[in-house]
Amino acid sequence: MKYLCLIYEDEKWWEKATEADMQKGMADYNAFTQSIKQSGKYIGGEALQPTKTATSVRIRNGKLSTTDGPYVETKEQLGGYYLINAKDLNDAVQVASRIPGAQHGTVEVRPIMEFNQP
Amino acid sequence: MKFLCLIYQEEKQEPNVPRDQVEQAKKDYWAFAEGIKKSGNYVGSHGLQHTDQATTVRVRNGKISTTEQLGGYFLIEAKDLNDAIQVAARIPSAKWGSIEVRPIWG
């Protein structure tokens, strides 16, 4: 079963981080990614640029509206995600708890919806 | 350059949507996905189950409640932000929800 692990972290944490913290953060993520690739649970994952690069898009009455900023301003921001293959929710939570971001941020685990062709 | 298009829509409204509209939305999504696969913009996509199915690991601040919830995403390849907005605007949910476009690192 597929799960999406959404990593919410305070962006300021990365801004304030020292060079050494940064290096360690990157190394931890690399190690984690390597380990879930080896366990066969990794499907995909990306790190997002900070929310100040975000743009929100909506269509209302047939007109495109584009605005600066993320959909919602929160204390912790979506900073990246992993798409994983897990046996069940327990397994998924196991994996999610090893994501380095869980140390100082929050990881939300969401099951993927399966669609059939209409 | 890669962009993640996050789809936010009101989960609570979904049970109230008439059956034929739901079917139409599914068809629109299918056609959109086929379209961006052909144009080479498609990298990956998934719909998410509702937030009541979500599990939060290491909660510190409790859940943030908003009227619209993250319902899925498209990871796309686009030339630049204009190109990405073009694609995002064609996601069917842009008509009733909101799409957040975020550039990917690297």
Add this chain to the structure above:
Amino acid sequence: MIRLLGDFDRAEEALQDAFAAAVERWPVEGVPANPRSWLISTGRFKAIDRLRKTRRESSPPDPLSLQERGNDSSEPEDYDVIDDRLRLVFTCCHPALNPDAQVAMTLREVCSLTTEQVAAAFLTTAPTLAQRIVRAKAKIRDAHIPYEVPSLPDLPERLASVLHVVYLVFNQGYFTRADLAAEAIRLGRLLVELLPEPEAIGLLGLMLLHDARRATRTTTGGVLIPLEEQDRSQWNQEQIEEGVALVHRAFQTRRAGPYALQAAIAAVHAEAQSSAETDWSEIVGLYDVLLRMDPSPVVELNRAAAVAMRDGPAHGLALIDAILARGELEEYHLAHAARADLFRRLGRTSEATAAYKRALALAVEEPERRLLERRLQEL
């Protein structure tokens, strides 16, 4: 150059370097045949120079991709100046940037105002404004907002956002900053020259017609003079003629939009000898079209004021009361000021006083406040 270097700050620095080099070399070697191309290619090399230096000093901001772009031989040497300015306008007014930042970027990068000048215009501090600009530039760079004129399908929406910024700049200078209004008109001219779309033409006409009345709009003491009391012989006839011609030009396209319609209304006022001789039926008719095209309570209010001139104050009053009864424009000072004027004309003094007081409590601009105070005294 921004397109070549992909970064505003880098482009600015590079251009400064290139100018410095020009000052040193042109007097000695003579001015090159194509000075602009010379500056751009010099700037490009200077930028690569700088990047090599920063690469040695710290981690590189992806110098390889820059160098590739810098050496792109497909770049035409004879740089298209017109295209370049349009690109700049569309990039500064990109809707993915914060609206305040769009205005600030346009004034800084297109109109070449200093950060201090822009900050003063928007009643904010230079550091705050500088921060806003830094953030906008970072987003242009990190989210890859392209430095280009939008493609045809996107053009109407993107042009609307540019025109909106230009009109904001104009209105910011409406009472006290003739220089900002002049900048907005200059931008408007540039757009009409580069992209003669009906709404660009309409907006330029609108700004010229409004600006033609600048000298007669306030007393030397800074009190707003209402339209019917303005000295029409002092209106700028040259600007009026140009504005009226632009209105005709916009309508000839048969695609006249809200700006062109507002300009047409301003033109009817501009061509009338006095308030009494104004063709109010024509004005009401134009507001009817505007309301269908772009419905808003403010347009309804303006239409009500014109109806009051055509059919009498009581008719206008009924229309304004209907808008307020819907719960709209309750906090809009001009709705209460217009209502007060109509009460005054009907001789209903106590109601007029109450409405003027309500308007005064909501009004912010000093010339408007002074006129309301004058009206209250006169009652």
